[in-house]
Amino acid sequence: MKFKINRDHFANGLAQVLNVVGSKATMPILSNVLIEAEKDQISLSTTNLDLGIRCKIKAEVKETGSVTLPVKRLATIVRELPSVDVTFDGAPNHQVKLTSGGSTFKIMGIGKEEFPPLPEFGDEKAYTLEQSELISMLRSVSYAQSTDETRYILNGVYFNFRDEKLTLVATDGRRLALIAKEMEVPTACAGAIILPAKTVSELNRLLDKGSKVKINFNERRAAFQIATDKDTSGLIDHVYLYSKVVEGNYPNYQQVVPKETHQRIKLERELLLQCVHRAQLVCSEKSNSVKIKISSNLLEIFAASSDFGEAHESMAIGYSGPDLQVAFNPAFLMDPLKALTKDEVFFEVKDEVSPGVFKTLESFICVIMPVRMN
Amino acid sequence: MPTSQALRMCPDLIMIPHTNGLYGQVSDAMFDLCESITPWVQRNSIDEGYLDLAPCGLKTTTEVEDLVRRLQQRIWDELQITVSMGIAANKLVAQIASKLRKPKGFVVVPVGAERDFLAPLSIGKLPGIGAKTEAYLAEFGLKLIGDILGRNERELKAAFGSDWAAVVAMARGKDDRPVETIPPEAKSYSQQETFTEDVGEFAKIERVAKRMIDELLAKVRADGKRVRTITVRVRYGDFTQTSQGKSLVEASDLEAPFYPLLGSLLSEVWNQRRKLRLVSVRFSGVEESGTQLEMFTQGDEKRRKLAAVLDRLNLGGTSAGVSRGHQLGGTKRN
Numbered sequence: 001m002k003f004k005i006n007r008d009h010f011a012n013g014l015a016q017v018l019n020v021v022g023s024k025a026t027m028p029i030l031s032n033v034l035i036e037a038e039k040d041q042i043s044l045s046t047t048n049l050d051l052g053i054r055c056k057i058k059a060e061v062k063e064t065g066s067v068t069l070p071v072k073r074l075a076t077i078v079r080e081l082p083s084v085d086v087t088f089d090g091a092p093n094h095q096v097k098l099t100s101g102g103s104t105f106k107i108m109g110i111g112k113e114e115f116p117p118l119p120e121f122g123d124e125k126a127y128t129l130e131q132s133e134l135i136s137m138l139r140s141v142s143y144a145q146s147t148d149e150t151r152y153i154l155n156g157v158y159f160n161f162r163d164e165k166l167t168l169v170a171t172d173g174r175r176l177a178l179i180a181k182e183m184e185v186p187t188a189c190a191g192a193i194i195l196p197a198k199t200v201s202e203l204n205r206l207l208d209k210g211s212k213v214k215i216n217f218n219e220r221r222a223a224f225q226i227a228t229d230k231d232t233s234g235l236i237d238h239v240y241l242y243s244k245v246v247e248g249n250y251p252n253y254q255q256v257v258p259k260e261t262h263q264r265i266k267l268e269r270e271l272l273l274q275c276v277h278r279a280q281l282v283c284s285e286k287s288n289s290v291k292i293k294i295s296s297n298l299l300e301i302f303a304a305s306s307d308f309g310e311a312h313e314s315m316a317i318g319y320s321g322p323d324l325q326v327a328f329n330p331a332f333l334m335d336p337l338k339a340l341t342k343d344e345v346f347f348e349v350k351d352e353v354s355p356g357v358f359k360t361l362e363s364f365i366c367v368i369m370p371v372r373m374n
Numbered sequence: 375m376p377t378s379q380a381l382r383m384c385p386d387l388i389m390i391p392h393t394n395g396l397y398g399q400v401s402d403a404m405f406d407l408c409e410s411i412t413p414w415v416q417r418n419s420i421d422e423g424y425l426d427l428a429p430c431g432l433k434t435t436t437e438v439e440d441l442v443r444r445l446q447q448r449i450w451d452e453l454q455i456t457v458s459m460g461i462a463a464n465k466l467v468a469q470i471a472s473k474l475r476k477p478k479g480f481v482v483v484p485v486g487a488e489r490d491f492l493a494p495l496s497i498g499k500l501p502g503i504g505a506k507t508e509a510y511l512a513e514f515g516l517k518l519i520g521d522i523l524g525r526n527e528r529e530l531k532a533a534f535g536s537d538w539a540a541v542v543a544m545a546r547g548k549d550d551r552p553v554e555t556i557p558p559e560a561k562s563y564s565q566q567e568t569f570t571e572d573v574g575e576f577a578k579i580e581r582v583a584k585r586m587i588d589e590l591l592a593k594v595r596a597d598g599k600r601v602r603t604i605t606v607r608v609r610y611g612d613f614t615q616t617s618q619g620k621s622l623v624e625a626s627d628l629e630a631p632f633y634p635l636l637g638s639l640l641s642e643v644w645n646q647r648r649k650l651r652l653v654s655v656r657f658s659g660v661e662e663s664g665t666q667l668e669m670f671t672q673g674d675e676k677r678r679k680l681a682a683v684l685d686r687l688n689l690g691g692t693s694a695g696v697s698r699g700h701q702l703g704g705t706k707r708n
Contacts, residue, residue, distance in 0.1 A: 147623070148623040148624075173670055174667070286662065327664055369666065369668060372664050372667055
């Protein structure tokens with residue numbers, strides 16, 4: 001195999017697939033990137049068996065073929081090559097000669113045969129979405145995923161295609177974020193998956209390279225074809241992301257979304273975020289909560305830790321209901337406020353043991369369980 | 375000394391079963407009597423404490439002595455336990471005085487006479503100086519507390535290192551620590567059990583450790599706290615030991631989240647093919663702030679109700695109490 005390639009394109013391609021490879025690969029081949037040269041492009045694939053990525057880059061292919069090379073080392077070398085023109089020359093013994101300007105590297109590879117192929121999808125359930133829309137939906141909810149490995153069902157984002165809409169949900173059992181988008185859902189294609197957290201973070205990184213993203217899934221796995229038509233650094237066609245899904249039943253999230261609205265307050269998102277952020281500066285690991293007090297046209301935030309001190313913030317609001325007071329983990333308040341982009345949000349509260357709910361006009365809901373003060 | 379070793383050395387030893395919680399009750403009764411003469415009582419341990427009589431308006435040393443003698447007698451009359459009293463101007467000297475003539479000692483050190491009182495005593499009477507240090511200090515010719523005061527700074531530094539100034543203050547009978555009536559906040563909750571015979575059965579060790587989890591978490595709940603980290607320690611017959619801890623993502627006051635950690639912790643610490651002499655469980659990472667409420671945990675609410683009922687039934691530990699099913703199959707404790 002032999003090809004000529006632009007150094008920056010090659011480095012960009014390797015950067016797309018690099019993250020999948022963990023520091024402790026279970027088999028040597030899983031530390032490697034599969035490089036396949038065909039026609040006027042090369043494709044780069046990595047996998048950790050749970051998650052795999054393939055991207056394609058334009059190249060001047062003189063001789064087709066394939067080889068696998070240790071991806072981390074290769075990516076570092078390619079990034080630092082002296083000239084933009086890089087020649088890649090693979091020998092039948094899997095040794096690769098990399099030439100660029102006055103530099104030459106010989107790198108030992110492993111044959112393609114040992115590399116586990118990325119599963120390809122047939123005609124499973126399939127949807128096409130705008131990348132910008134999916135990334136915005138993912139950002140609205142992904143912070144609420146659980147990182148507690150003992151609650152593995154919650155270690156991901158739930159994609160639910162049903163009732164003529166796509167709903168994305170993430171929860172760690174203490175807060176729950178949900179966003180929905182209306183779309184056509186044929187009965188035969190209705191279904192749901194839990195996309196693992198690692199895949200969600202890769203998706204967040206890979207999206208926004210083009211206009212469309214195609215999703216295929218069944219009950220065991222999912223695949224994303226991410227168009228790269230907006231990319232200007234060598235990527236062509238699409239990036240293919242394959243992932244196993246978290247198997248199990250996602251909790252019934254509808255039951256935790258309060259059905260009734262008690263007190264609804266319209267708030268300036270940035271202002272509330274700043275107030276909560278300042279107040280929580282006095283919090284400690286031991287006393288990690290802020291108390292929100294709502295009275296006539298006034299919202300106050302109190303925070304205190306016995307070993308440091310206290311903070312008090314106040315902001316004017318439009319409110320004429322009864323006085324209320326409820327405490328929350330400040331991070332749970334700040335996460336949705338950071339993720340949203342609208343200037344105004346609605347906040348609904350009832351009492352000190354009922355959840356607080358953030359809402360926007362775009363079918364976004366974030367339910368936050370309070371902290372019960374002793 | 376481990377019980378099994380004691381039995382080997384003294385086969386006729388009479389073994390008295392340990393009494394679940396009785397010592398604690400008697401201790402409480404004793405301190406209650408102490409509090410009848412002054413509210414300033416520091417409960418140092420189950421059988422040791424300090425009373426501050428300064429705010430009691432007593433005018434002479436004789437009045438203080440009379441009051442304390444009456445207390446000593448009353449403790450004997452009502453509880454049939456002997457206590458030794460040391461009366462002095464501060465905690466350090468009072469403690470040393472109380473231990474001087476046991477049992478039923480009564481030693482008074484007049485104000486101003488602290489230094490002279492301590493001088494002829496062996497250096498090992500000072501807190502923090504154990505048998506090994508005492509032997510080490512003897513090499514410097516330091517045998518009595520009074521010996522310390524005859525030495526210059528260089529010699530003292532050589533013997534005591536950077537702590538020398540604190541040691542000199544002790545030797546002079548100086549101590550300004552107040553009597554603290556409020557016990558310091560618990561930084562951890564722990565329990566250990568030493569077996570009369572070394573145990574090699576995993577199930578038994580696990581059962582004992584689970585019982586400790588149950589008993590310790592009842593205390594955690596009683597204090598209105600939550601804990602995050604569990605540490606298991608095991609000790610072999612030759613006193614070598616290992617320990618290992620694991621933390622929950624969120625602190626809890628329920629047993630259920632800790633049970634699944636126990637098996638793997640025990641396997642990690644008990645990594646030698648030898649029987650165990652001791653097992654202990656410790657909870658740390660104590661948190662007291664408000665409780666983060668959960669969404670999908672009707673199970674936890676049920677467990678919390680169950681725990682509250684169990685805690686009420688087992689309160690005081692006067693009866694065998696109600697224990698969980700995992701304790702079945704084990705030998706009874708009492």
